Amino acid sequence: MQCNEFRLGIFLLLVACGIPACRRVAVTEDSPTPQHEQQVIAVLNGEKVYARDFRRFLDFAQGELTEDPSPIPTRELFSDFITNRLLLQEAKKQGLTVGEDELRQYVAQWTPRDGSAGSSLKDDVYDYLLAQKLLKKEALGNLEVTLRELQVYYQQHADEFRVGDQAHVLEILMATREEAEKVRARLEDGDVTQFKAIARAESLGVTAAQGGDLGTYERGELPEEFEKVVFGLKPGEISQPFQSSHGFHIFALEEWIPAHAQKFYEVRDHIFDTLIAAKERERVKEYTDQLMKSASLRVVDPNLRLETVENRSHETTVDER
DSSP, rough: OOOOHHHHHHHHHHHTTTTTTOOOOOOHHHHHHHGGGTSSSETTEEEEHHHHHHHHHHHHHHHHOOSSOOOOOOOHHHHHHHHHHHHHHHHTTTTTOOOHHHHHHHHHHHTTTTTTOTTTHHHHHHHHHHHHHHHHHHHHHOOOOOOHHHHHHHTOOOHHHHEEEEEEEEEESSSSSSHHHHHHHHTTTOHHHHHHHHHHOOOOSSSGTTTTEEEEETTOOOOOOHHHHTTTTTTTOBBBOEETTTTEEEEEEEEEEEEEEEHHHHHHHHHHHHHHHHHHHHHHHHHHHHHHOOEEEEEEEEEEOSSSSSSSSSEEEEEEE
């Protein structure tokens, strides 16, 4: 199976450089401060790197990675920052550019709904897209996952594809108890077709257009107040109206699915995505490691260090000659 165009996203650009995708980049006490942003902190392949550049990297990452707010020390992020700078240097060396239309589209997508955005957003997005283009060109071409690899993964991870008892739930949401009770009086247990028709016509829920279909849930996946009602129903049975902060709900249990092992065809796409992502990470790591090994780096700021490449010198001032 050939890999479709990979939606690289901020995940790959930063994760490939060492930042876990599930973590927020929280700037800690050793971060560059505004008064020091003109300070040179490193010289990379003969190019001076300023504290303000490092700050931009931290701020951009902070805006994109939003889960788990536990801080990562800035020193640990310095290696990732240098790797990112290497990608940009190499992209420019190869003459890669980003089209204005593509840049404008991404800037529009990443601008907050209230229209607020930092003054450097366009530059940040340009750098991100440039690095993405380089990685696609140099590291991510001709990726594929064979049917055999999919099957082997399925067999070796069989426990991951077991699911517990599941309830397939339908919902009608009304604004008042009176309205909900009138709707419930028109519904008959077992008549799922009627339930879906009324949901489409009258429900205020976000799933109204889908006939109130909320999907399937195992125990523990629904809010406790919903779970007590849903898992107390029999297949085809319709609940009495009950209130939540959203309004008055009527649930129907369309289907009860006993615990079972998912079939290969049910999880094939998930396995494909998992294997492709692993191959992408491996390819990008190999490529960025190669760039790092051939880089000429001198770290100037004594508060920073690079864990992955032996510094050729480590000084507190820059030779301006």
